[in-house]
Amino acid sequence: MNEEAQFKLQAYLDGELPAGESAGVQEWLARDPEARALLAELQNTNAALAGHEAEVKLPETRDFFWSKIEREIGRQSVAATAPSRKSFWARWGWRGLVPAGGFAAVCLLALHLANPGAASAEFVPELELASDDMGAYTYRNQEDGLTMIWLYDRSSAAQSAQSSTPAILASK
């Protein structure tokens, strides 16, 4: 059973199937024992979870917990109403903003002309796989700036000898 069929079965259980598709799923269930077994498992899991969330209580007394909230509300409302120092913009206002804005516009125009691809749109990474049997995970490590793309075979276990992903390394 492929993922699409599995998710359809789940949507049927959750009442999220588009109108008119339920009859098809029921017919499928009637003739496929594997689908019935999976549906039963999903139903059992749902039934187990329903109303059985652990009862957890806040480990602090009413007074103590409330005192923290009250203090925080007080602190934030004082911060919100405190007079701030007169800012640069308050002091210089539109007088400074107009020429600066004009200058910024000229710079942007220059950037656009110098590098149209960069200025016109965000760079969007692209990935195309040669085969539908293949999949890819993308992982980005912000620290190193590294993008890793892990290519895998959807149709079989990744380590399978029948992998449809072409070999990159010679076998040992």
Add this chain to the structure above:
Amino acid sequence: MKSIRVKCLFWAIVLLISMIAGGVARAADSLPVQMQLIWATNEPKSPDPKHKPVEADVAKLLENTPYRWKYYYEVHRRVEDVPGDRSLEKIVMSKHCALDIKYLGNHSGLERVQVKLYGDDKLVSMHKETLPLLLAGNAQNGTAWFVLIRKAPPGAKADEAKTN
């Protein structure tokens, strides 16, 4: 006040002209790129004595990824000046692996490339990504392959000659 505005306008025009000139020059740029085919394994010995463990900075980079192995061996390394206006000839990394790479320019300080990965002469995938880029996948017996593509560090061309 008027003279200040005139001065601002003058400098803006100077900036504009220099940026356009820079952009034209950049469009024709190429990028030195280093490509490494790496074999990852948990075995302490490479089956091929020619394979050398990867350098410390590469090992660190690989260890920071979600899929980890104990040992990383460099199978092959290439350093090429990758042009922006066309793809290079296919860069052969091994009997089974080749790359087709094109420089797409600098975007917000990041170098972009288009990479086509070939396995056994068949196109496997096409990527438009920023560098450094690591393509990877499973190999046999629980090992893995990696192709690390990054901007060539200084002296990379000389190192390539020594390594290969």
Add this chain to the structure above:
Amino acid sequence: MKTDASQSSASDEQLVEAARQGDMGAFEELVARHRDKIYARAFSMMRNEDEAVDLSQEAWVKSWQRLNQFHGESSFGTWVTRIVINLCLDQLRKRKRQRTESIEEMDEETGGVERQMPAVTVNPTERLERGELRKKIDAALEKLSHEHRTVLVLHEFEDLEYKEIARTMDCSIGTVMSRLFYARRKMAALLADLKTEELR
């Protein structure tokens, strides 16, 4: 502690109205009524007592500040629950950015081991007493990744539809379906005492 009898007998709506006028006593009563539920939701998502206390406290402060945005489309308790869920998700996202993803996390969208697992045909919880079942479910939830746990909590305990979960978790409906499916399959395996290692 304020134990104003009129407040303890007032409805949530009346207390909300009073709190909007600046009555801190009314708001304290609301906190007292719903604090366990809000904390429990934060704990179910974070699985850490201190973080859950801090986030539930933050949710209460935010709900005070946003009282004017509460228009009674849902109950007050549900409204504050949504606030704490969003705070927890923000926290989990921050936490995720700070560490390297693991293989298990990569497996999340595609199911990992659960992809190949045969259906658990026997109901593993059938003969369990209620308290025992709760403990078992709690232990199983503890073992799930936060993405799987969150989607289960939102769907099973908060009764959210796929599209509402997608909006809350800032992902596609397809991702919700995938996460929910594999979260359920993992739960089934855990409740049947199957360890993922045994399935490899």
